[in-house]
Amino acid sequence: MHRSRNPMITTLLSLRGNGRASVYTEPMWGLSMMLVLPYASVFMLALGVHDAQIGLLATISMLSQVVFGLLSGVITDKLGRRRTTALFDVIAWVIPCLVWAFAQNFWWFLIASVINGAWQVTQNSWDCLLVEDVDRAEIPKVYSLVKVAAEFSALFAPIAALLVANLGLELAVRILYLNAFLIMAVKIWLLYRFTTETATGRLRMEQTRGVSIWRSLWEYRSVLGLIVRSKGTIFSLGISAIVGAVTLVNGTFWQIVINQRLGVPDALLPFFPMVRSLLSVLFFFTLIPLLTHARHLKAPTLIGFGVYLAGQLLLVAIPSPDGAAAVSTYLLLAVCLLLDAFGAGILFMLAESLVALHVDRNERSRVMAIQRTAVMLVTAPFGWISGWLSGMDRTWPFLLTSALLVLGLVVAGRFWVTTHEETQDAAT
Template sequence: MTRARNPLWRTLVELRGNPRACVWTEPLWGLSMALVLPYASVFMLALGLHDAQIGFLATIAMLSQVGFGLAGGIITDRLGRRTTTALFDVIAWVIPCLLWAFAQNFWFFLAASLVNGALQVTQNSWDCLMVEDAERRQITRIYSLVKVAADCSALFAPLAAVLVAQLGLEPAVRILYVNAAIVMTVKIVWLYLWSHETRQGRVRMAATRGQSVWRLFAGYRGVLGLLLRSRGSLLALAVAALTAAVTLVNGTFWQVVASQHLHVPDALLPFFPMVRSVLSVTFFFTLIPLLTTAVDLKRAALWGFGVHLAGQVTLVAIAAPDGAATGATYAFLGLCLLLDSFGAGMLFMLSESLVALHVDEAERSRVMAIQRTCIMLAAAPFGWISGWLSGIDRTYPFVLTAGLLVLGFVLVAVRWVPTHAEEHPDTPRADLTD
C-alpha cells in the first residue's frame, strides 16, 4: 500500500483545525511521559513499596479519575474545550510529575495519584476538542493516528535506557520525571496556541453561562437517560470498561513480571514498549485499516479481543528461568509483544471510536463524562485485585486479564450494535442516537 493511497497517511495530511492540532502535538508525549512510564512500577519497588501497595495506588488513581471524570463534563462546558484542556493538563501531568520526581515514600505516590486523576477532565475536553469539528468518517482514523503518535513516542526509549545504565534506576527516573514536566508544559502551550474553541463548545459555554454548578449536575439525570436508552452507547461503554481494566493491569504489572519474574535487566525494560510500539505502528499502517472498514467494526473488535487474549495467555505460559532471562524467555516475550501490539492497539482505537460514534452530539461532553466515570468505576477494583494477585504469583494478574478479554469477545459476538456509519457508510454525518 503506497503512502499516497494509505488512508492513515491521507488523513494525517488532510487534517485541519483542531484535529490537526491535537494529533500533530501528540508525539511530544514520547519525549515526556513515554520515557518514564516503563520504569514507574519498578521505581516504586526500588523505593520500598510492595506489590499490594502498587496495586492499591492504581485503584486510588482510578477512583480519583471517577471524581474528576464526573465533573469533567460540566467543567468542559463551562470553561470550553480549549481552556479546560490547557488548565487540567497542567494539574493532571505537570504537578504529578514533580511529585513523582521528588518522591521519598508511599505518601508522595498517593498524592500524585490523587492529583493525576484530573486527567479524566482533560481527556474529556481533549476528545471534544479533537473530534467535534471533524468529519464523522475520519473519527476512527483520527484515533488510529493518536495511537500511532503514542506508539512512535516509544522510539525514544533507548534514551531512558542509556540514562538508567549510566546513573542507576532511581536518579535516572527522577530526571526523567522532571523532563516530563517540562516537555508536557511545552505541549500544553503549543496545543493551546494552535487550537480554537469548537462550534459545539461555544454553544455549550453560552448555554451554561450563569447556571449554578448544582443545576448543571442535576442535568446529568437527563443525560444519563440518553445513555441508558442507547444500546450502542451501552455496548461501547462495556467494551471501553473491559479495555480500561486490561490496560490498567498491563500498564501496572507487565514491567513487574518481566523484571521480577522473568529476570529481565532494568536497563532493557524500555525496549519492550519500544518494540511493541514499532509493531503497533506497523499494524496501523498495514493490517488494521483492512479490518476496520466502515461496514464491519464488529469483525475488528473480535480480532482485537482474540489476539490480545492470545498475547496474555502466552505471557502467563512463559516459564521463569532459574537465573537471568534466557534466549527462550526473550523469544516468548517477543511473541507476546507481537500479539499485544495488534490486540491492544485495535481495542484502544475501537473503545475510543465506538464511544464517539454512538454519543449524542448535542450532549457530547456530559455523556462522555458519565461514560468515563462508569468506565473508571468498573476498572478501579482491578488495580487492587491485580496487586493482591501479583503478591501471590506475578503471573496471576494476566490470568485475570485473559478472563476479561474472553468476556469482551463473547459480549461483542452476541450483543453487537452497529454504528450508523456501518449501516449507512455513504452518509457523511448522521444522527448518533440509536
C-alpha cells in the same frame, strides 16, 4: 498511473485546525511521560512500595479519576474545550511530575495519584477538541493517528535506558520525571496556541453561562436517560470497561512480571514498550486499516480480543528462568509483544471510536463524562485485585486479564450494536 495513497497518510496530511494540532503534538509524549512510564512501577518497588500497595495506588488513582470524570463534562462545557484542556493538563501532569520526581515513599505516590486523576477532565475536553470539527466518517482514522503518534514516542526509549544504565534506576527516573515536567509544559502551550474553541464548545459555554456547577450536575439526570435508552451507548460502555480494565492491569504489572519473574534487567525495560509501539505503528499502517476500512467493525473487534487474549496467555506460559532471562525467554516475549501490539492497538482505536460513533452529538461532553465515570467505577477495583494477585504469583494478574478478554469476546459476539454508519451502509 496514479498510485493510491495509504488512507492513514491521507487523513494525516488532510487534517486541519484542532484535529491537526491535537494529533501533531501527541508525539511529545515520547519525550516526556513515555520515557518514564516503563519504570514507574519498578521505581516504586525500589523505594520500598510493595505489590499490594502498587495495586492500591492504581485503584486510588482510578477512584480519583471517577470524581474528576464525573465533573469533566460540566467543567468542559463551562470553560470550553480549549481552556479546560490547557488548565487541567497542568494540574494532571505538570504538578504530579514534580511530586514523582522527589518521591520518597508510598505517601508521595498517593498524593501524586490523586492529583493525576484530574487527567480525566482533560481527556474529555481533549476528545471534544479533537473530533467535534472532524467528519464523522474520519473519526476511526483520527483515533488511529492518535494511537500512532503515541506509539512513535517509544522511539525515544533508548534515552531512558542509557540514563538508567549510567546513573542507576532511582536517580535516572527522578531526572526523567523532571524532564517530563518541562516537556509537558511545552506541549500544553503549543496545543493551546494552535487550537480554537469548537462550534459545539462555544454553544455549550453560552448555554451554561450563569448556571452553577451543582445545577449542571443535577441536569445529568436527563443525560443519564439518553445513555440508558441507547443500546449502542451501553454496548460501547461495556467494551470500554473491559478494555480499560485490561489496560490498567497491563500498564501496572507487565514491566514487573518481566523484571521480577522473567529476569529482564532494569536497563532493558524501556525497549519492550518501544518494540511494542513500533509494531503497533506498523499494524496501524498495514493490517489494521484493511480490517477497519469498512463501516462494519464487529469482525475486527472480535479479532482484536482474540489476538490480545493469545498474548496474555503466552505471557503466563513463559517458564521462569534460573537467574537472568534466557534467549528462549526473549523469543517468547517477542511473540507476546507482537500479539499485544496488534490486540491492544486495534482495541484502543475501536473502543474510542465506538464511543464517539454512538454518542449523542449535542451532549457529547456530558455523555462521555458519565460514560467514563461508569467505566472507571467498574475498572477501579482491578488495580487492587491485580496487586493482591501479584503478591501471591506475578502471573495471576494476567490470568485475570485473560478472563476479561474472554468476556470481551462474548460481549462483542453476542450483544453487538451497529453504529449509525453501519445502519446507513446497510440501507444503501
